[in-house]
Amino acid sequence: MANVRRFFRYDVEIPLYFETVDVQGRHLRVNRDKLIKRQEAFHLEELDHDIRELLSEAFSPTSDALRIFHMLNHRIDYMAWLLDDIIEGHDPRLRHDYKFRLREDRKITPPEVSNVSKVGPLIEGFYLQVSDHLHELIESVQNSIDGKIFLFPRKIKPNFDETDYVSNLGELSERGILPAKALELLIQKLNFYETVFARLKEAYHSISDPGSWPVMPVNISAGGFSFNTNETFEKFAHMNIFMQLDDNILVCRGKIVLNKALKNSEFAYKIGVEFEFLSREHAEIITLFEQHRELQDAMSLASKNGLALF
Structure with missing residues (x-):
């Protein structure tokens, strides 16, 4: 009726x-260049290169550490993949591999780390921080309006800070301890995308x-x-x-x-x-x-x- x-x-x-x-039906709320500055983009390329080089050359192919660091890096890349489409006003669900990526990430379980390891809590906290960001991004995609309007009702989360877990990661890295060096680079990469995510949420605040x-x-x-x-x-x-x-x-x-x-x-x-x-x-x-x-x-x-x- x-x-x-x-x-x-x-x-x-x-x-x-x-x-x-x-x-x-799209409204690009911000220009990509305002979200990701040119100098920051160059720094990200250097970070990615350093991470790939370190993981491929410094760790045994069968080591548990390599598996954990590869997994953490992969999840940051997944976060970046989602962010990239949202920034451009595209619906990630329209990509042929969206469901596959979603399923594969859901299969990932928290890393098993030794209770006596000094960086164990740091790795666990890092994993949970990335999981929280991914959950919010996927939630925004799934609750979007026609895949064009993305809402971010949650408050901006502070960047991951390793000093909440260990106080001397930088010192360990400088001494050549490879797990510390890998974590230091991964944290820098995560912080980069966390900063971009915060800028994106600020740009969308007026509608969220x-x-x-x-x-x-x-x-x-x-x-x-x-x-x-x-x-x-x-x-x-x-x-x-x-x-x-x-x-x-x-x-x-x-x-x-x-x-x-x-x-x-x-x-x-x-x-x-x-x-x-x-x-x-x-x-x-x-x-x-x-x-x-x-x-x-x-x-x-x-x-x-x-x-x-x-």
Whole structure:
């Protein structure tokens, strides 16, 4: 049954954030060059080279240490692979090897390290830190909107710090102790991607935190909404829309269908937005919210005027 209130609009004030997008529905929030500086990229290449060289030449092919360090390095590369697609606004799930990589990583178990090893807790902490980052990235991909809008509701996690586990890793590395040298390089590589991840989350903060969205007066229905503004918007431009309706957070797509100049108003334009591909569930949430606000306003007005509704 069609929504009979689809075009019944009502004036409300709600936390609302929106942004125009390209023809593919993507909004690249930051330029890659701002996330990864040229000098940092060169340093990463050097790190990768040093790690490969150390692991291939300094450890026995059958050693447990080599297996652990290869596993840790592989998981950092997996983290980088996910980050790279999100930065570009691509859905990693569309890649032919996404499910394979996901399954293979889930097969990896925490490394078994000696209880008496000084770097044992460091390796375990390192593994858990990478696991936490991977879990958050995969969660963001799986909860993305159409694989184009990625949300990061979690707070930024501090970079991994080896001094939380050992105080002399750098000294051990300088003395030529190979496991310490390998861990030092791997930590530098992880810290690099943690820094990039933090920058990415900061860039997406405006859409990840409803508390940062401006409260705007809009005229809304399940069909769309309108608002007055002094900003200019191109007619028929598409946009991503983020709004909070009581306890519900809605993310949907819209198209600007009205761009009307206003006279004798503090605002320059009236903008009308039509929802595109709105799900039935979201349409019902909007309609119920609208009806609830309408009833609240009616009861408040009746109370103010000393009238009884029933």
